[in-house]
Amino acid sequence: MSNSLHNLQQRIEDLRAKAQADGLPVRRADAQLYAILAECLSICEEAQETDSVRVLAEAVAQSVAGSEHDNGRGRRYLERRSDVFTVVARAVLEGVDNRNSVYRYALTLREAARRGLTSAVLEDWLLQNGGVNALYRTRLVSARRNTLSTLHLTSPVEVPREGVFTLTLRRSANGYFDVLNKEEAE
16 A cells, blocks of 8 residues: 555544544534545545545545444445545535435535635634535535435515415526515416
């Protein structure tokens, strides 16, 4: 195993231990989480610089097989096509946070890299710009349509307790919805 790969694996283990010790709750929004995400991005950057993404993914997958994170299933928990952001987010946060949040954090790291945000500035950027949602909700989505069960409005709407009403919404750039019009059926 190369020294660089060993260093990356050790950083992942150290960061995982820190995340577990601090007990990150689901979708925590504070500097503690942002510092961990910045360190995750730093690991991603180093893996890409040293061209060790695939080797790191394989090493992480093998380290999970047979461990307490495997739940006795004897299976790999990373797909072969997983990118470095998914590999690192799952290696650090799997079991610490729920799977949906881990996926959300991997997408956030991917979007930060796409925008040119480095690990050195990510923590401060998240603190100053609204946190994970500032990247997650504004990422480019290739699908022309989304299926949502929850809509986040930019302003509150008063609605009747019973009866039918119609809202006209427009999706804003930050992933929220602007209320354009509200009509109540008679």
